[in-house]
Amino acid sequence: MSNKYDVAVIGVGAAGSSATYHLAKTGKKILAIDQFHPPHNSGSSHRQSRIIREAYFESPVYEPLVQAYRLWYELEKESAKKLLLKTGGLMLGKPGSTVVKGAAESALKHNLPYPECKTY
Ligand SMILES: Cc1cc2nc3c(=O)[nH]c(=O)nc-3n(C[C@H](O)[C@H](O)[C@H](O)COP(=O)(O)OP(=O)(O)OC[C@H]3O[C@@H](n4cnc5c(N)ncnc54)[C@H](O)[C@@H]3O)c2cc1C
Structure with missing residues (x-):
């Protein structure tokens, strides 16, 4: 068996395993x-569930990157397993707060469905 490789991926968490899968x-x-035998539960993307937000309040620059979430649908087809549950998102806070204002700006910039901000 040859020990020559085209690409080495170091770290096989969510990002590394996806890179490995698509490169293969x-x-x-x-x-x-x-460092651990996959699948293990000692990485930051492991265990039961994770959230993917399209309206990223931290910065709208993440939104195009987040669109890679659609690859989960391909993985669902190929594995015949339900992996992704798409829901709406609820941002709670004062209208001008970092979370509410940032999520709204991100949604508006990328034409994501975004209902008006409600005050209670
Ligand atoms: C508790 C928690 C909750 C989170 N929740 C979310 C969330 O809901 N949504 C979200 O988008 N993000 C979340 N994050 C951020 C999340 O970490 C990233 O979004 C993303 O999943 C990280 O993927 P990764 O593949 O880069 O890292 P990891 O999944 O951590 O994978 C890194 C891999 O590298 C391996 N490794 C590390 N060092 C070495 C080494 N020296 N040699 C060999 N292998 C090594 C590890 O064993 C691991 O398998 C969360 C983070 C934490 C800690």
């Missing part, structure tokens, strides 16, 4: 290395 599909020889 190109026919390249990939070496994926992790």
Whole structure:
């Protein structure tokens, strides 16, 4: 067996395992290395559930990157498993707060469905 690889991926959490999976599909020889044997539960993207937000309050620059979430649908088809539950998002806070204002700005910039801000 040859020990030559086209690409080495160090760390096989969410990002590394996705990179490994998609690189392997190109026919390249990939070496994926992790400190623990995957699947393990010691990384930051492991365990039961994670959220993906489109209206990113931190900054609208994340939104195009977040669109990669659609790859989960491909993975659902290929694995015949339900992996992604799409819901709306509820941002709570004062209208001018970082979270509410930032999420609204992100939604507006990227034409995401965004209901008016309600005050209670
Ligand atoms: C508790 C928690 C909750 C989070 N919730 C969310 C969320 O809901 N939504 C969200 O978008 N983000 C969330 N994050 C941020 C999340 O970490 C990132 O979004 C993303 O999942 C990180 O993926 P990753 O593949 O880069 O890292 P990881 O999934 O942590 O993968 C890194 C991998 O590298 C391996 N590794 C590390 N060091 C070495 C080494 N020296 N040698 C070999 N292997 C190594 C680890 O074992 C691990 O498998 C959360 C983070 C934490 C800690």
